[in-house]
Amino acid sequence: MSDSTPQLATPASVGKRPQRVDLLAVAVRFQSLIGLALVSVGGIVFSPVRHGQILFLAPDNIANIIRAISETGIIAVGMTFVIITAGIDLSVGALLSLSSVLTATMMVSVGWGLLPTLLTVTLVGAAFGAAQGLISTRFQLEPFIVTLAGLQVARGLALVVSGNQYINISYGDGPGLAPPIFAILGERLFNNTVPVATLVFVAFAVIGTIVLNTTRFGRYVFAVGGNERAARLSGVPVSLIKISVYAITGFASATAGIVHAGQFNFGSANDGTGYELTAIAAVVIGGTSLFGGAGSMIGTVAGAVMLGALANLLQLNNINAALQLLATGAIIVLAAVLQSLVRRHEGGSR
Amino acid sequence: MNSTRWIEQRRHAMQVSALAAGALALLAGSAIAAPLVKECAKDGKFIIGFAQANNAEPYRQHVNDDLVAAAKAVPQFTLQIADGAGNVNTQTSQVDNFITQKVDLLLISPFEAAPLTPAVARAMKAGIPVIELDRKTNGDPGKDYTAFIGGDNYKIALEAGQFTASKLLPDGGEVAVLEGLPSSTPAVERLNGFKDGVKGNTKIKIVAEQAADWLPDKAQTAFAAMLQAHPDIKVVYASNDMMAAGALLAAKGAGKDVKIIGTDGLPGPAGGIRAVASGDWAATFTYPTGAKEAIDMAKSILLDCAATVPTNVTVPTLAITAANAKALVGN
Numbered sequence: 001m002s003d004s005t006p007q008l009a010t011p012a013s014v015g016k017r018p019q020r021v022d023l024l025a026v027a028v029r030f031q032s033l034i035g036l037a038l039v040s041v042g043g044i045v046f047s048p049v050r051h052g053q054i055l056f057l058a059p060d061n062i063a064n065i066i067r068a069i070s071e072t073g074i075i076a077v078g079m080t081f082v083i084i085t086a087g088i089d090l091s092v093g094a095l096l097s098l099s100s101v102l103t104a105t106m107m108v109s110v111g112w113g114l115l116p117t118l119l120t121v122t123l124v125g126a127a128f129g130a131a132q133g134l135i136s137t138r139f140q141l142e143p144f145i146v147t148l149a150g151l152q153v154a155r156g157l158a159l160v161v162s163g164n165q166y167i168n169i170s171y172g173d174g175p176g177l178a179p180p181i182f183a184i185l186g187e188r189l190f191n192n193t194v195p196v197a198t199l200v201f202v203a204f205a206v207i208g209t210i211v212l213n214t215t216r217f218g219r220y221v222f223a224v225g226g227n228e229r230a231a232r233l234s235g236v237p238v239s240l241i242k243i244s245v246y247a248i249t250g251f252a253s254a255t256a257g258i259v260h261a262g263q264f265n266f267g268s269a270n271d272g273t274g275y276e277l278t279a280i281a282a283v284v285i286g287g288t289s290l291f292g293g294a295g296s297m298i299g300t301v302a303g304a305v306m307l308g309a310l311a312n313l314l315q316l317n318n319i320n321a322a323l324q325l326l327a328t329g330a331i332i333v334l335a336a337v338l339q340s341l342v343r344r345h346e347g348g349s350r
Numbered sequence: 351m352n353s354t355r356w357i358e359q360r361r362h363a364m365q366v367s368a369l370a371a372g373a374l375a376l377l378a379g380s381a382i383a384a385p386l387v388k389e390c391a392k393d394g395k396f397i398i399g400f401a402q403a404n405n406a407e408p409y410r411q412h413v414n415d416d417l418v419a420a421a422k423a424v425p426q427f428t429l430q431i432a433d434g435a436g437n438v439n440t441q442t443s444q445v446d447n448f449i450t451q452k453v454d455l456l457l458i459s460p461f462e463a464a465p466l467t468p469a470v471a472r473a474m475k476a477g478i479p480v481i482e483l484d485r486k487t488n489g490d491p492g493k494d495y496t497a498f499i500g501g502d503n504y505k506i507a508l509e510a511g512q513f514t515a516s517k518l519l520p521d522g523g524e525v526a527v528l529e530g531l532p533s534s535t536p537a538v539e540r541l542n543g544f545k546d547g548v549k550g551n552t553k554i555k556i557v558a559e560q561a562a563d564w565l566p567d568k569a570q571t572a573f574a575a576m577l578q579a580h581p582d583i584k585v586v587y588a589s590n591d592m593m594a595a596g597a598l599l600a601a602k603g604a605g606k607d608v609k610i611i612g613t614d615g616l617p618g619p620a621g622g623i624r625a626v627a628s629g630d631w632a633a634t635f636t637y638p639t640g641a642k643e644a645i646d647m648a649k650s651i652l653l654d655c656a657a658t659v660p661t662n663v664t665v666p667t668l669a670i671t672a673a674n675a676k677a678l679v680g681n
Contacts, residue, residue: 048451050451050452051452055450055451058450060446060449060450061447061450064443064446064447064450065443067442067443067446068439068440068442068443068446071439164532165532166462166464168463168464169464186468260439263439263442263465263468264438264439264442264462264464264465264466264468265464265465265467265468266462266464266465268438268462270531271437271438273436273437274437311443312443312447315432315444315447316447316450316451318430320431320433
């Protein structure tokens, strides 16, 4: 049974949809890719040119764009799983901050090596997420509430662990110094062009895409979000899947926190504020339905890159930050409206 | 981390003056050292990028306004301001974008020191002079970045403390302190400065001290609680103007006449200068923006082809009290 669970658990009316809606559905499915293409074209057309080079397309600039979104991008990959199950995770930004603080503390104050630190931090992140998933399923609480509480708890823990201080990471051998190899997260490889943080994001996105699209777990995630009751009746371990997706966002947030600590050589209890909203925006723009059951990882990645490219283009043209917020807001609304239109045309009851 | 050009330049300076220590020695080397930038000219066109830490803070908006005004006076300069929005990742990407744009000079108020250090190093490596405004990254001015211009938080708060000890409470009394975001450097420096400043008067007691994270609403809540616990508080020192505004609301709410000291001395209808002029606060101590000094330095680097600039410029504070507030409020 499980192997034939449909990837897109659409409501009952399959087969009666008029052609026009399919086009709309396709457009929505790929809205973020289309959006990214539009922003890129805009980028090329409106990019300032200096010394005969289109700045927007300069390899440096592309690297800048992807580096800037690597942390929220990693989180958005995790968030896609959660939102496909019709859930939400608001704790990710705070968890990033907690993870950056833990990473810095373990390496600098406690003197742990690289591997034990990375393992512990990612495990703590995954466990934190899993605990939220468990509380949400066990007590049938809205994930909105549980993860809102989780946000506060993670932020509080970060403040406690850091003792209200920024924890700077210095590198070297000896007590109080982090292993120099960790600094690689802030470096750029291949002739100083490709930021390592970007590579982590790309690796995360590739693995996320494979897991979501080709594994049984991925199909279960869609099934739980599409119709939880049906999924349960078909033998899908619904609670386990739900707990797992929160563990994934926890793991993703911890990874982003490690990348943050490595890129910026510090752990801070004040960082990552608002990252949950940026990540959710990327997912929604990417065409994943907040009602669950439908979504795409490639869409999320394109959504995240699009937001980054837009911010970059606006700065290159010296357009003020307020407009950037307005543009992002408008794009999110547009994405949501498109999804709602599709749902209505499909005659879905959700 | 290092710009090789810079090292070479330093070496030149060293050769000229064996006592190469600080700015004086660098000035001595200026006769033979190369200009700080490759392209400089009186009639050139230059883009200056300013990576601001967070536009949402009124003080930083004040800096932006001052910078825009100062840059406007120089027709050769185009100023671009990027808002880091209080996020080291955002600010890093903005610095990277400025490097891609090949701006002629980078001004930066780093949101935090260590995280922005690599980005500043990249700019220096790309041959872009970096003037740090108000906040520093790690390393040494003149080597890891071109120069630092800013106020001295400790000294400003020290003056506020001394003012409290000698003018507001010569006979002593209870004092409360509202601190900024606990982990941030300026919060710590202002806290220590004020405490050291009031030490001269042993009859002054700091009875309450709490962090309100620079925010007026938190300051209001915190100070209301302080007044409950210590009804005899005579003076409250707020580490910025916004918290002083919050403290005023709390004092009014409690029906207490507490002397309030702010910090930053912001202009405008909601700023500290007006509050002092109207008699709501006892004083505020300006935190200078350094905007004029920064643009002047940019002029000497980009227009006058300076080979050296002073690497550490401290802009003094101005005490705003009942005596001068009314005259300043119009400016």
